[in-house]
Amino acid sequence: MLVAPWRIGIDIGGTFTDVVAIDPNGRIEALKSPSRPDDPTAGVMAALDVLARRLDVPKKQLLGGCSMLVHGSTIATNTVLEGKGARVGLLTTKGFRDTLEIRRGIRxxxxxxxxPFPHVLVPRRWRLPVGGRLDKNGLELAALDEGDIKAGSAAFRAAGVECVAVSFLHSYANGAHERRAMEILLADWDPDAIFCSHEISPYAGEYGRTSSTVLAAYVSKRVVPYLRSLEGILRQNGLFGPLLLIQSNGGIASVDEIARNPACLLLSGPAAQVGALKYVAATAGTDNLISLEMGGTSCDLALMEGGRVHSTDRIDIAGYLALVPSVDIHSVSAGGGSIARLDAGGMVTLGPDGAGSTPGPVCYRRGGQNPTNTDAHLVLGRLAPGPFAGGTLDLDDQAARQALQRVYGDTIGLAPEAAALGIIELMDQNLRHAVEHVSAERGFDLRNFTLVAVGGAGALHASSVARSLGCSTVYIPRLAGVFCAFGMLNSDVRLDEVRTIRRPFNQGALDDLERVAHELEIGLRARLMAYGETGSHPLFSRHIDLNYLDQQSQLSVEWTDNDIESTIATYEERYSLLYGHAHKHSPLMTCALRVSGSRRFPGVSIQAIGGRDYVPSASGQRRIVISRDIGALDVNVYDGTNLRPGARLVGPAVINDATTTIFIGKGDKLEVDGSNNLVVSVAVPVQGGAV
Structure with missing residues (x-):
């Protein structure tokens, strides 16, 4: 039984809403509840109802005893993917009305x-030019035409525009024109409906800055009202602690901070892998990790190298560019609900669309007609028919088999088991390519990394994927099925600032960078202290974006001291890793300075349990199709809740754990470590031969 005050993490996925609660003693309660894409607020409250019943307390007592509630959601991402954002008007520098249409000229x-390129989020009739001009150093070349702003505001209101984005040329160097534009617009618009590029994305490059500002405005009308409404409902139901959101940078922030730039919620849920991977690094004995977080709709991958999760400042959502600090998450359309079909040539295809939670896979018996990855696992015996996801679903293997027969058997004569195996093999191949994209394609040797299998479906595929990649170890946390919700409770408050600074990289540049960094840290410190007194003192990190003279792209390196030679050496090392060489002694240019501020809250305590080696008893056996070469075997099935530290077993085997199902292949060795997590030593075949 949990003891108050507890903390709660809630992650809304495409199929399930994951909930994790943890108390001061480190005791954890985790569960899954079906998502409500039509009404995410109702989905959150329904998940809290399930948790309240699990803890046998009224919901008001549950929320009243909550010291912190952290929420991750795909609502911002889905707003872009579904094309259901706000009607946005754009005020831009005269002569640059078509920046969004031209893009960067890159395919x-x-x-x-x-x-084709995706349609432009702001129609041309709502992209209005404004007189006035700054140069690249922020010096005024022509005064701002305030009449154009007033006329544009009136035109937007007459057209039914809901939000206004302001993006003037070179505002990253001087935001004075945009600030004056906002002062004028405030006569007609609510402050939450105005977004200026020098605040949203102060980067050089008018397309990226304009696109980011438009995206913030575009998602705001769904994101901000939803968050404020949810916060109000939670308050009415007893929540006294703060509602915090997981941002794309992997840190948490308040609703008010998110309202300043709603684009920071893009990739919100998957970014919680940062906090979760910090926990795994402490328990797995290695800080070189690749997460494979596979849910019902997609698979999200992140790479941790030397304890640092890679980050980026560029997010591509359905072809739209957002320049916001973000965990470098690679997402692919590969989940338990990925729909399998035959293409025009008679080939098996998988995704990219998924069945979601409603109607879901055929075996859910909610009206789904198209077989999915989950249906394939059920037909192969890797999933068992009957109660699933804590009893919230009941899997029907006969319905899955009939769907496979209809799609494949009645058309090309492929038996349900053969079709199911083909679906699983295709999914494994897609996942292998995704892992290679975040690792081998960036110069990392997979033999030095542990694959972390998480999400509801990750552990069904991880051993096979690792074997094909030559990766010898798979780590499966006990909370694999609610990995991101768990990670939210091990995350820090994090806020970011950036300044574009273009000049040669020399000692004089370091002096200027030190001055600007100090100014940014003062502003961040004041914002961080608004999160109460329970967190640590604010901590800051600094990064400099550098490139060689006349190059367009840049690399970001950590800046820890004023030793210019060590900074250059770090840059050249990263450059060599990515491109295989470095231009030694070539002039370097600074591009931007980044400062991140954080406050650490009490994380998840790590308690080593220990235990003596033993061979666990199976709870039963099931006929399971192992692979195309091996065929079907009678395989031991284990109840994961009965596996304690020291347990050792050899595959093939299936482990039914609390939030996920684990499948290990022939020859794979699984053990439960001292932290009660599962470690699989994969039977990697020798080159040119079988295991």
Missing amino acids: EEPWNHRP
């Missing part, structure tokens, strides 16, 4: 000219 696939 991701240079030899493929067929894919």
Whole structure:
């Protein structure tokens, strides 16, 4: 039984809403509840109802005893993906009305000219030019035309525009024109409806800055009212502690902070992997990790190298660019609900669309007609028919088998088991490519990394994927199925500031950077102290974006002291890792300074349990299709809740744990470590031969 005050993490996914509660003694309660995409607030409250029943307390007592509630949601991402954002008007410098349309002139696939660009979020009739001009150093070349701003505001209101984005040329160097524009707009608009690029994304490059500002405005009308409404409902139901949100940078922030830049919620849920991976690094004995977080709709991957999760300042959401500090998450359309079909050539295809929570896979018996990855696992015996996800679902293997027969058997004569195996093999291949993208393609040797299998479906695929990659170890936390919700409770408050600074990188540049960094830290400190007195003193980190003279792209390196030679050496090391060489002794340019401020709250305590080696008893056996070569075998099935530290077993085997199902292949060795998590030593085949 948990003891108040507890903390609660809630992560809304496409299929399930994950909930984790932890008390001061480190005791944890975790559960899954079906998501409500049509009404996310109702989905959150329904999940809290389930938790209250689990703890046998009224919901008001549950929320009254909560010292901190952290929430992660895909609402911002889904707003962009579904095209359901606000009607946005854009005020931009005269002559740059079509920046959003022109983009950067880059195609991701240079030899493929067929894919169209996504439609522009702001129609041309709502992109209005404003007179006035600054140069690249922020000096005024032409005065701001205030009449254009007033006329634009009136035109927007007449057209039914809901939010206004302001992006003037070179405002990253001087925000004076944008600040004056906002003062004028406030006569007609609510402050929450105005977004200026020098505050949202003060980067050089008008397209990225404008796109980021428009995206913040576009998602604001769904994100901010939802968060304020949810916070109000939680307050009415007894919550006294703060409602905090997980941001794209992996840190947490208040609703008021998110309202300043709602684009910071893009990739909100998956970014909680930062906090979760910090816990894994402390228990797994290695800080070189690759997470494979596979849920019902997608799979999100992140790489931790030497204890640091890689980050980026560029998020691509459905072809739209957002320049916001973010965990470097690689997402692919690969989940338990990924829909399997036959293409026009008779080939098995998987995704990218998914069945979601409603109607869900065929085996959910909620009206789904298309077989999915989950249906394939059920037909192969890796999942068992009957109660699933804590009894919230009841899996029907016959319905899954009939769907596979209809799609594959009646058309190309492929038996349900053969079709299911093909679906699983295709999913494994997609996941392998995703892991290679975040690791091998960036110069990292997979033999030096442990694959962390998380999410409701990650542990069903991880051993097979690791084997194909030559990765020898898979780590499966006990809370794998609620990994991101758990990570939210091990996250810090984090706020970011950036300044564009273009000049040669020399000792004089370091002096200027020190002055600007100090100014940014003063502002961040005041904002961080608003989070109460329970956290640590504010901590700051600094990074400098550098590139070689006349290059367009840049790399960010940590700046810890004024030793210019060590900073250059770090840059050249990273450059060599990515590109295989470095331009030694070539002039370097500064591009931007980044300062991050954080406050650490009490994280998840790590308690080593210890235990003696033993061979656990199986709870039963099930006929399971292992692979195309091995075929079907009678396999031991274990109840994961009965596996204690020291347990050792050899695959093939299935482990039914509290929040996930684990499948290990023939020859794989699983043990429960001293922290009560599961470690799989994968039977990696020798080159050119079998295991």
